[in-house]
Amino acid sequence: MNATELDKLCLKLKGTTTDVKWGNDLCYCVGGKMYCVITLEGSPKVCVKVLPEEFTELTERKNVIPAPYVAKYHWVMVENFAALKPGEWKKYVQQSYQLVFDKLPKKVRESISFRQKL
Numbered sequence: 001m002n003a004t005e006l007d008k009l010c011l012k013l014k015g016t017t018t019d020v021k022w023g024n025d026l027c028y029c030v031g032g033k034m035y036c037v038i039t040l041e042g043s044p045k046v047c048v049k050v051l052p053e054e055f056t057e058l059t060e061r062k063n064v065i066p067a068p069y070v071a072k073y074h075w076v077m078v079e080n081f082a083a084l085k086p087g088e089w090k091k092y093v094q095q096s097y098q099l100v101f102d103k104l105p106k107k108v109r110e111s112i113s114f115r116q117k118l
Contacts, residue, residue, distance in 0.1 A: 001081050001089040003044050009090060010036055013097045015112035028097075031108040035100040036093055046078045048096035 010016055010028040019027050020040070028036040037047040047067040050058060055074045058064050063083035067075035078084060084092065101109065 001084070001086050003038060003081075006036075006038060006046065006081075006089065006093070009093055010097075013094065015101075016097075030097060030101050031104040031112060033100045033104065035096045043079075044081065046081075047075050048078075048092050049073065049075050049099050050092060050095065051099075 011018075013028075013030065015030045017029050017032075019029060021027050021037075024039060024041045026038050026040055027034045028038075035049060039045045047070070052074050055066075055071075055076065058076050059066050061083060063078065063080040065077050065079065067077040081089075101112070104112075
């Protein structure tokens with residue numbers, strides 16, 4: 001996995017939009033809420049939301065740390081693409097998307113689902 005492949009993966013998920021926040025972070029959002037963030041400067045670092053039971057396991061790995069400011073919400077920061085296998089990247093990005101999507105208001109979720117069917 002690399003930044004280009006991650007971008008393609010995220011943009012395939014329905015309703016995904018992008019926004020640059022804090023000057024150098026590319027944020028992938030659904031319904032206006034972030035589900036994946038990648039740094040644009042320096043070596044790429046990626047943040048995703050994970051399940052509470054996965055948080056500790058992942059942060060015990062080399063190059064995976066609790067994400068600054070949002071670790072209490074079970075976000076991890078992957079400091080090196082090699083820290084996760086390609087299949088794990090797909091799993092965790094899609095899972096992060098779903099965790100965020102599921103918390104959106106019903107009208108927003110329905111709107112995203114409706115747009116996808118058109």
